[in-house]
Amino acid sequence: MHSPTSAAIVVRDLRKTYRSARGVEAAAARPTIAIDEFTLAAGEQLALCGESGCGKSTFLHLVAGILAPDAGTVLVAGEAMAPAGERARDRLRARAIGQVFQTFNLLRGFTCLENLLLPMRFAGSVDEWRARELLVQTGVGDCGRRFPGELSVGQQQRVAIARALVTRPALVLADEPTANLDARHAALALSLLHDACAEHGAALLLVSHDERALAGFPAVRDFAELNRPFAEACAR
Amino acid sequence: MNPTSSFLLLVRRGLRQHLLASLLAALLVALATGGFVTVWNVRREAQRAFTGSVGEFDAVLGARGSPLQLVLAALFHLEAPPGLVDAAEVGRLRAHPAVASAYPLAMGDNYQGWRVVGAPAELLGATEWLPGRRPQLASGGRLFAEDRAEAVIGNHAARRLGVKLGDRIHPSHGLDHAEEADHEESFEIVGVLEPTGTPLDRVIWIPLEELQHLAGHGPHAAESVSAILVKLRPEARALGFQLDREYNRSGQRYTFAWPVAAVLTGLFERFLWFDRVLALGAAVAGGMAALCVLVALHGSMQARRRDWAILRALGAPRGMLLRAVLGEAAAIGAGGAVLGVIVHLGLGALIAGAVQAQTGVLLELPRWDWTLVCAPAAMVALCALAGLWPAWRACATPVAANLAPVS
Numbered sequence: 060m061h062s063p064t065s066a067a068i069v070v071r072d073l074r075k076t077y078r079s080a081r082g083v084e085a086a087a088a089r090p091t092i093a094i095d096e097f098t099l100a101a102g103e104q105l106a107l108c109g110e111s112g113c114g115k116s117t118f119l120h121l122v123a124g125i126l127a128p129d130a131g132t133v134l135v136a137g138e139a140m141a142p143a144g145e146r147a148r149d150r151l152r153a154r155a156i157g158q159v160f161q162t163f164n165l166l167r168g169f170t171c172l173e174n175l176l177l178p179m180r181f182a183g184s185v186d187e188w189r190a191r192e193l194l195v196q197t198g199v200g201d202c203g204r205r206f207p208g209e210l211s212v213g214q215q216q217r218v219a220i221a222r223a224l225v226t227r228p229a230l231v232l233a234d235e236p237t238a239n240l241d242a243r244h245a246a247l248a249l250s251l252l253h254d255a256c257a258e259h260g261a262a263l264l265l266v267s268h269d270e271r272a273l274a275g276f277p278a279v280r281d282f283a284e285l286n287r288p289f290a291e292a293c294a295r
Numbered sequence: 296m297n298p299t300s301s302f303l304l305l306v307r308r309g310l311r312q313h314l315l316a317s318l319l320a321a322l323l324v325a326l327a328t329g330g331f332v333t334v335w336n337v338r339r340e341a342q343r344a345f346t347g348s349v350g351e352f353d354a355v356l357g358a359r360g361s362p363l364q365l366v367l368a369a370l371f372h373l374e375a376p377p378g379l380v381d382a383a384e385v386g387r388l389r390a391h392p393a394v395a396s397a398y399p400l401a402m403g404d405n406y407q408g409w410r411v412v413g414a415p416a417e418l419l420g421a422t423e424w425l426p427g428r429r430p431q432l433a434s435g436g437r438l439f440a441e442d443r444a445e446a447v448i449g450n451h452a453a454r455r456l457g458v459k460l461g462d463r464i465h466p467s468h469g470l471d472h473a474e475e476a477d478h479e480e481s482f483e484i485v486g487v488l489e490p491t492g493t494p495l496d497r498v499i500w501i502p503l504e505e506l507q508h509l510a511g512h513g514p515h516a517a518e519s520v521s522a523i524l525v526k527l528r529p530e531a532r533a534l535g536f537q538l539d540r541e542y543n544r545s546g547q548r549y550t551f552a553w554p555v556a557a558v559l560t561g562l563f564e565r566f567l568w569f570d571r572v573l574a575l576g577a578a579v580a581g582g583m584a585a586l587c588v589l590v591a592l593h594g595s596m597q598a599r600r601r602d603w604a605i606l607r608a609l610g611a612p613r614g615m616l617l618r619a620v621l622g623e624a625a626a627i628g629a630g631g632a633v634l635g636v637i638v639h640l641g642l643g644a645l646i647a648g649a650v651q652a653q654t655g656v657l658l659e660l661p662r663w664d665w666t667l668v669c670a671p672a673a674m675v676a677l678c679a680l681a682g683l684w685p686a687w688r689a690c691a692t693p694v695a696a697n698l699a700p701v702s
Contacts, residue, residue, distance in 0.1 A: 120695045123608070125695050125698075146612060149607075149611070149612045152610045153609065153611075154610070158609070160698060164605045164698060166606070168311055168312055168602065169304075173308075177606070177611075178609040180298070181612075182610060222609075239700075
């Protein structure tokens with residue numbers, strides 16, 4: 060179990076260079092991550108904004124352990140996500156991180172309830188009552204036995220938020236969670252995400268290129284300032 | 296949701312995503328499994344049942360010809376006897392120190408296509424046609440008297456002909472029914488045999504001498520028989536060589552088909568090529584079924600990459616995806632294999648019915664055999680093997696690339 064007092068994210072000297080399929084470096088063509096230091100405190104909520112292609116999603120994948128960095132350290136809730144082996148990253152991701160994706164990425168062949176139960180299984184502890192309760196809290200309590208394809212876009216986003224919180228994660232990562240929503244639904248989704256994370260004590264790191272959608276967010280930071288190579292490339 | 300139930304959930308939901316292809320693959324697995332198990336068991340059971348249906352008899356003496364034809368004619372009533380044997384040979388055989396008993400048979404007549412065989416009543420009353428079992432007469436029946444126009448009918452023939460006690464039948468000359476060949480004499484049915492599961496069930500038995508003296512049979516018929524069933528003394532079975540030498544090597548008139556079991560083995564060896572073709576067919580079907588499993592899983596891979604990436608992003612280890620896809624392949628194999636066993640049960644019953652109708656020999660099908668476990672298990676393993684490549688592809692799915700929105 061993660062420590063509630065540890066910072067949600069600590070990043071030091073993080074480096075990631077994309078390589079082409081043949082292993083040839085193509086740094087100029089694809090964003091490269093070089094972040095010297097980044098910290099997100101436990102329970103803190105922060106939005107990173109930046110234009111498309113600046114490496115925001117890559118940064119989230121590095122924090123989530125989906126990608127392994129070339130160098131550097133990533134701590135999530137006090138535990139090493141990098142450097143760490145894949146199995147350890149999988150376990151830590153399942154246990155300590157909830158994720159909301161741009162296209163929701165609900166498992167379409169599984170019911171909404173099963174979409175919540177599976178991450179609990181991967182995290183090692185299944186509590187069906189909590190899963191049902193979260194669906195109720197996010198306003199889709201009657202959708203547990205339905206498949207995502209049967210739900211409206213707004214309902215799918217609510218299920219995705221419930222899924223991100225179901226394992227009691229220390230950290231929720233949200234990658235462009237409002238990109239597919241109209242302005243009204245985007246505001247509602249952000250509000251729900253914000254409130255739900257606050258209620259469950261999870262830190263929230265959100266990335267988006269839509270500064271308009273982030274207008275009401277408590278803390279917003281430009282990712283280009285954080286990611287040195289991109290800032291340098293922009294300066295050139 | 297425990298680990299097993301989550302694994303089963305992944306497998307179940309995965310199968311839904313390629314349901315039609317999975318069902319087709321399972322059907323092929325069923326045909327392969329059912330075909331193989333049926334071929335194997337029918338052959339094995341047929342050999343057992345045919346060899347076990349020859350009663351206590353070790354040999355058959357008949358006119359010079361094929362031993363197999365002689366055995367099939369005298370014991371299974373399937374072929375025409377190769378010719379006639381001097382009736383005096385019965386006495387000669389009975390006097391031989393190696394012979395425990397010898398029963399003459401006169402064949403060559405029928406009643407509406409069902410064979411009428413002349414034999415001593417003792418053949419039915421004192422002979423075990425299956426180990427430890429003598430033919431029993433149905434309630435109210437008795438064996439025919441040797442000097443009367445009476446008949447005992449096998450159970451299957453009685454049912455098919457609709458004949459009952461007290462009815463009279465007119466045998467016809469020849470093995471196939473022809474009305475113009477009807478004999479004048481009629482025989483009263485005095486006994487119906489209980490089912491024996493042997494060729495006895497298909498035969499109408501009448502006294503030997505009555506058949507020999509039927510009007511229309513030549514004068515030589517009274518002094519000859521079609522075949523002689525021979526039972527050797529248990530302690531003198533080796534003396535069968537003497538009779539073999541005497542009749543088969545020194546003599547020219549007769550064939551001494553001995554030992555009967557070896558002659559029947561020759562029959563099954565004749566069909567060995569057919570078994571091999573069927574077994575090869577089943578093996579090819581098994582291979583195709585495995586290929587079909589591979590195609591079913593592989594065909595759905597493109598559509599499922601995102602799901603696998605999501606599962607990985609949610610914390611599912613690669614091994615879990617590997618096991619889940621292998622589980623899908625094995626589940627298709629298992630479903631098909633279970634269906635295959637059901638196919639076997641149905642086919643076995645059909646074949647057993649057809650064989651009994653044609654020969655009277657009762658095949659105990661379906662019957663427990665290790666192939667009922669081994670063949671389905673082999674198919675499940677083969678299907679799981681076919682799932683290895685898609686399973687590997689599933690667990691090697693690049694996560695980040697497949698989480699991105701599809702433009």
